[in-house]
Amino acid sequence: MTQDPSRGRPPLFSQIDVGQPTYHTPVAGNRSSDTEVSGLLYQLVAGQDRQNELLEELIGQISSTHRQRAQELGQWKQANPRLARNCRAAAEALGKVQTEFLDNLTREIGDNYENLMEGEFMLNEFVDRFGPRMAQLNGILHVLSLLSATPNPISAPNTP
Numbered sequence: 001m002t003q004d005p006s007r008g009r010p011p012l013f014s015q016i017d018v019g020q021p022t023y024h025t026p027v028a029g030n031r032s033s034d035t036e037v038s039g040l041l042y043q044l045v046a047g048q049d050r051q052n053e054l055l056e057e058l059i060g061q062i063s064s065t066h067r068q069r070a071q072e073l074g075q076w077k078q079a080n081p082r083l084a085r086n087c088r089a090a091a092e093a094l095g096k097v098q099t100e101f102l103d104n105l106t107r108e109i110g111d112n113y114e115n116l117m118e119g120e121f122m123l124n125e126f127v128d129r130f131g132p133r134m135a136q137l138n139g140i141l142h143v144l145s146l147l148s149a150t151p152n153p154i155s156a157p158n159t160p
Helices: 031-079 081-111 113-118 120-147
Strands: none
Touching: 031 081, 031 120, 081 113, 081 120, 113 120
């Protein structure tokens, strides 16, 4: 027989009645605990307000950096339009190469699945064979895609 593991633990959530409030006469000596609870709730709200302010500042910094990078990239593309078009063509061609590479990789996995699972040597050989090429190919494609001539949708103006 199995025991319910949650039986010995208190529930994570409790129910709150949001209906008509009922007021009880405070018991003598209970005011200090009410004041303490109120103070703690005030501290929680103040802490959350500060956390929200910090998050807003962080978002501002990140978006500012992102906008600056996008602007610099746009300026580079305008200064080097031919090179940007060549990067786009190279990215498209290399994308086809990557597709073929991934096809070969997945075929290799399908053909040697059992060997890869059973032998650490075979898995290491597989990773050594495909891993560095995959990482380098992805890095090159990323750079070419960034430098390509396609407009960035984030910096494009909104059209009605």
